[in-house]
Amino acid sequence: MRRQCSGLDFEGNQLNARQDMHIPNLKRVKVSSVQELRNWLGKGPDQHQRVMIVTCNKTSTGKFLSRESVQNTLAEYGWAVETRYTLNGNLVGHVASPS
Numbered sequence: 351m352r353r354q355c356s357g358l359d360f361e362g363n364q365l366n367a368r369q370d371m372h373i374p375n376l377k378r379v380k381v382s383s384v385q386e387l388r389n390w391l392g393k394g395p396d397q398h399q400r401v402m403i404v405t406c407n408k409t410s411t412g413k414f415l416s417r418e419s420v421q422n423t424l425a426e427y428g429w430a431v432e433t434r435y436t437l438n439g440n441l442v443g444h445v446a447s448p449s
Contacts (some may be wrong), residue, residue, distance in 0.1 A: 373435050380404040382413040391427040400447040407440045
């Protein structure tokens with residue numbers, strides 16, 4: 351994964367303006383409430399696999415989950431959020447892994 355930082359990647363190579371962060375291809379779990387996230391975590395997902403928790407952004411009232419609520423709920427079950435990505439439309443992806 352490459353991250354843009356002042357026009358250089360972490361190896362010091364020049365990046366083009368359109369060369370953005372690469373979104374990892376992970377299993378996606380779409381949730382629209384903290385309870386849905388808790389239900390999925392309660393089923394005992396594979397504790398060795400990173401996943402992308404997909405939520406709606408602020409424009410989707412009623413389905414919006416804040417970054418803090420996702421992080422706190424995952425932490426209750428021993429998971430951590432690594433990175434967030436803006437996905438297509440009004441979706442946000444939170445890469446989560448067991449800690």
